Amino acid sequence: MHSYDEPVYLISVVATMLDIHPQTLRQYEREGLVEPSRTQGRMRLYSQRDIDRMKLILRLTRQMGVNLAGVDIVLQLKEQIDKMQEEIDILREELSKVNRNGSVHVSKALVTKNAYDIIIFED
Numbered sequence: 001m002h003s004y005d006e007p008v009y010l011i012s013v014v015a016t017m018l019d020i021h022p023q024t025l026r027q028y029e030r031e032g033l034v035e036p037s038r039t040q041g042r043m044r045l046y047s048q049r050d051i052d053r054m055k056l057i058l059r060l061t062r063q064m065g066v067n068l069a070g071v072d073i074v075l076q077l078k079e080q081i082d083k084m085q086e087e088i089d090i091l092r093e094e095l096s097k098v099n100r101n102g103s104v105h106v107s108k109a110l111v112t113k114n115a116y117d118i119i120i121f122e123d
Contacts, residue, residue, distance in 0.1 A: 002047075002048070003047075004047065004048050004049050005047050005048075005049050006047055006048075007036065007037035007045035007046060007047045007050070008045060008046075008047065009045065009046040009047070009048075009050075009051065010043065010044070010045065010046075011025055011026075011036075011043075011044045011046070014046045014050075014051060014054070017051065018051070018054055018055065018058065020058070025044075025054070027068075028054065028057060028068075029044070031068050031072065032072065033053075033057055033068065033071060033072060033075065034046075034050050034053055034054055034057070035050075036050055053075075056075075057071050057075075060074060
């Protein structure tokens with residue numbers, strides 16, 4: 001069993017898995033949409049994370065009609081959202097620790113709605 005980020009798949013295998021031409025994968029690499037690992041002999045190796053990313057790219061281009069420049073923007077925004085979500089999770093955990101320690105008065109509230117948190121601090 002390989003880890004999610006372990007590069008193990010050759011370009012021909014990935015092209016077959018995704019039902020695309022290997023040149024399409026090379027184009028995605030040229031466009032900076034995916035960065036496969038390389039062996040000492042310069043062969044491309046893809047991880048499961050790379051494959052999932054390419055599935056998203058294919059969904060955006062084939063089903064939604066987004067061009068590669070648009071795909072690049074979508075992927076950058078997705079990465080920013082993921083980083084922000086990680087920060088929110090860290091802050092949420094810190095707030096939870098502070099609340100458990102009794103440092104924050106009970107009258108101060110953490111209101112959760114959907115994926116957004118509103119923190120209300122009363123004076």
